[in-house]
Amino acid sequence: MQILVSGSLAYDRIMDFPGKFGDHILPEKIHILNVCFVVNGLSEKFGGTAGNIAYSLALLEEKPLILATCGKDFDRYQKWLEQIGLDLTGIRCIEDEFTAGAYITTDMADNQITGFNPGAMNHTSEFDFDGLPAGDKVAIISPGNTDDMLRYSRSYKERKVPYIFDPGQQIPALGGERIQEIINGAQLVISNDYELEMIKKATNWDTGDILERADAVITTLGENGSLVITPEATTEIAAAKADRVIDPTGAGDAYRSGLLKGLVLGRDLADAAQWGAVCASFAVECYGTQEHRFDMPTFTARYDRNFV
Numbered sequence: 001m002q003i004l005v006s007g008s009l010a011y012d013r014i015m016d017f018p019g020k021f022g023d024h025i026l027p028e029k030i031h032i033l034n035v036c037f038v039v040n041g042l043s044e045k046f047g048g049t050a051g052n053i054a055y056s057l058a059l060l061e062e063k064p065l066i067l068a069t070c071g072k073d074f075d076r077y078q079k080w081l082e083q084i085g086l087d088l089t090g091i092r093c094i095e096d097e098f099t100a101g102a103y104i105t106t107d108m109a110d111n112q113i114t115g116f117n118p119g120a121m122n123h124t125s126e127f128d129f130d131g132l133p134a135g136d137k138v139a140i141i142s143p144g145n146t147d148d149m150l151r152y153s154r155s156y157k158e159r160k161v162p163y164i165f166d167p168g169q170q171i172p173a174l175g176g177e178r179i180q181e182i183i184n185g186a187q188l189v190i191s192n193d194y195e196l197e198m199i200k201k202a203t204n205w206d207t208g209d210i211l212e213r214a215d216a217v218i219t220t221l222g223e224n225g226s227l228v229i230t231p232e233a234t235t236e237i238a239a240a241k242a243d244r245v246i247d248p249t250g251a252g253d254a255y256r257s258g259l260l261k262g263l264v265l266g267r268d269l270a271d272a273a274q275w276g277a278v279c280a281s282f283a284v285e286c287y288g289t290q291e292h293r294f295d296m297p298t299f300t301a302r303y304d305r306n307f308v
Contacts, residue, residue: 001264002135003057004161006067006152007049007142008121009077009091010100012289015039017107037105037113045288046077048100049142049168052250055290056257056279058084060299062264065090067127067152068144071099071120080290090127094120124148129155137161138263140256141182143168150174153182162187165214166256168195176202186214188269190256193219216269218259220252228273237273240281240306250289255280274307281306 017037024035046055050068057064067090070077074093081088098119105113124147139161141152149170156163165186167174174182180203183189189210191199196219200206207229210217217229228235258279262272278299282292294302 002132002137003062003064003260003264004067004090004137004139005050005054005057005064005142006125006140006148007051007053007144007166008100009051009066009068009070009074010048010102010121011073011077012045012047012102012104014043014045015041015103015105017105019107020109021107021111021113022109037107039105045290046080047102047250047289048144049166049253050144051077051081052253052289053140053142053257053260054081054086055084056254056283056292057260058086059292059294060257060261060279061296062261063087064260067091067125067148069094069120069123069125071095071097074099090125092123092125092127094123097123121145124151129159138187138260139163140166140260142166142253142256143170146170146173146178150178150182153185157185164188164190164256164260166190167199168252171195171198171202174202176204179203180205180213183210184213188216188218189214190218190220190259192252193221218269218273220255222248222251225277226255226273228270230269235270235273237270237277238306240274240277240302242281242284245284247287248284251280251283253289254283254292275303278303278306 017039050066054064054066063085065087069092072095100119100121101117103115124145139156141149141163163186165182207217211231219227223239225239226237228237255276259272259276262275282294286292
């Protein structure tokens with residue numbers, strides 16, 4: 001079965017400030033704020049929702065097709081994705097833009113100041129779905145270009161491709177009407193608990209209203225696991241135990257990868273969510289969203305320890 005993964009491709013540029021932001025910001029002068037934080041160097045990581053999900057799917061021995069845009073500085077990221085055997089034919093390069101980039105500065109109290117440049121993500125992918133080969137498919141629509149997110153959902157419904165809707169940080173940009181349209185006909189709506197409340201507020205729907213239009217809702221709860229909600233029942237899925245917890249960033253995208261792998265294998269939704277929980281447990285063991293490693297025997301052993 002072919003997996004279609006849409007969303008963003010981005011460079012995460014991470015900096016650490018050896019102090020506390022609050023010590024250098026004068027509250028009485030906030031209206032004329034002008035500060036400079038000297039950081040302890042910079043590390044660059046590959047990221048973005050589509051890249052992160054596709055990466056963990058590759059570890060799970062899948063070869064998803066990435067649907068996204070990139071910029072003129074994509075060469076390093078491209079080599080990385082090619083090394084792990086991913087199909088990049090669905091990525092459109094915008095030659096006069098930079099690949100989307102997040103510039104994240106964290107202080108000693110774990111406060112963060114982030115600047116995000118959408119760059120190439122401001123452009124649509126212009127992917128031609130008519131060129132896809134025949135065969136079974138499943139898709140995930142993750143946060144990326146909002147026009148693409150809507151167009152993908154229409155294309156999937158037209159072609160009867162089951163899709164997961166993962167609006168994430170694009171909830172405000174999408175707005176209620178477009179969120180309603182994408183939910184209507186989705187196989188699954190996935191979000192964390194805060195994002196679910198944002199979806200409800202934007203659409204004026206409650207969970208029951210969403211379930212009248214989508215087959216199921218999954219709500220991730222961080223270290224407290226996740227909930228699989230269908231019209232028939234709510235099932236609690238425990239978080240899988242990691243060997244160590246270094247950084248939770250990227251765990252949500254890894255969860256989605258494991259979930260997709262479970263669905264491709266024909267597992268029921270609760271079992272597929274357990275696959276998601278196990279995949280997320282590997283992501284939190286590393287600093288960065290595409291730094292974790294595992295092979296299928298290691299993955300299966302952890303699954304068995306947690307859920308068998």
